Amino acid sequence: MRTRTAFDGGTRNVLCMTRPTHTFVCSECRRSFEVDDGMREALLTSGCALCGAPVVATDLSAGSTAAE
Amino acid sequence: MGAGIRAEVSLPASSPSPFDGVLDGSTPVYSVQRTRRSVEPEGDGGSKETVVIEFTASTDLRLPEHVETVFDYGEKAAYRFEAPCVSESPFATLDRHGVPTADAIVRDGRLLVTFHATDLPTLRRVLGELQESCADMQVVRLLQSSSTPEESDLVTVDRSELTERQREVLATAYEAGYFDHPKGANASEVAATLDIDRSTFTEHVAAAQRKLFAAMLG
Numbered sequence: 001m002r003t004r005t006a007f008d009g010g011t012r013n014v015l016c017m018t019r020p021t022h023t024f025v026c027s028e029c030r031r032s033f034e035v036d037d038g039m040r041e042a043l044l045t046s047g048c049a050l051c052g053a054p055v056v057a058t059d060l061s062a063g064s065t066a067a068e
Numbered sequence: 069m070g071a072g073i074r075a076e077v078s079l080p081a082s083s084p085s086p087f088d089g090v091l092d093g094s095t096p097v098y099s100v101q102r103t104r105r106s107v108e109p110e111g112d113g114g115s116k117e118t119v120v121i122e123f124t125a126s127t128d129l130r131l132p133e134h135v136e137t138v139f140d141y142g143e144k145a146a147y148r149f150e151a152p153c154v155s156e157s158p159f160a161t162l163d164r165h166g167v168p169t170a171d172a173i174v175r176d177g178r179l180l181v182t183f184h185a186t187d188l189p190t191l192r193r194v195l196g197e198l199q200e201s202c203a204d205m206q207v208v209r210l211l212q213s214s215s216t217p218e219e220s221d222l223v224t225v226d227r228s229e230l231t232e233r234q235r236e237v238l239a240t241a242y243e244a245g246y247f248d249h250p251k252g253a254n255a256s257e258v259a260a261t262l263d264i265d266r267s268t269f270t271e272h273v274a275a276a277q278r279k280l281f282a283a284m285l286g
Contacts, residue, residue, distance in 0.1 A: 034210070035212075
């Protein structure tokens, strides 16, 4: 699955990232954002990056719905 | 390999962003740089800091008087203005945490900022303070450094390899759905939009694709 960077409007060099992505929705603070595999594991281990609430696998769905 | 996190966050371009009162909601900004400047006021007052913002945007902008054009690139220009240091600004927040801004643009009235946090606790602190200063802060994407080099699949694409015309042709074709399946527009339709021959259009696309694929697959 290809992930474009959110910030691709300029004329600079950009990194094109080809990583599996997941959409995370915090069951506590209801914030939603896109994460890669590494961040998915970090969330499952350490909790939501914003509120710290525990994260379970069902809070993460495959695919990206984050706004570009 | 570091365990850092790349964070992409979206905030309003209005206050507390330094672009408040400078840009209207529809003006895209392609890059932002900034530096702090120490100002010695007249009298015996101590020095105070301001921030100098430079940004790249279209040349045909109507901007407030205090924004000056510092370089004209043709279709784009670099603009500069000076503003007071505002502690609630997202850039000031990153400064306080010693986190440089990796990238910043403005699109659709939103300031999109990318930064790298060295670890999750640092990320939490930065995000918490950004949210405190701006309740409308949204996290767009978080990426963590791969734990093994094999998992990384990054390539650098230098878009300056493309000519302005090739970029325009690609962007128009992309927006028209030329690269979709099924196609939203065929070559003749996109060529007509660009007011060029179909053969010229396909030549531009082929040349651009060769450059992009060389970078992606090389």
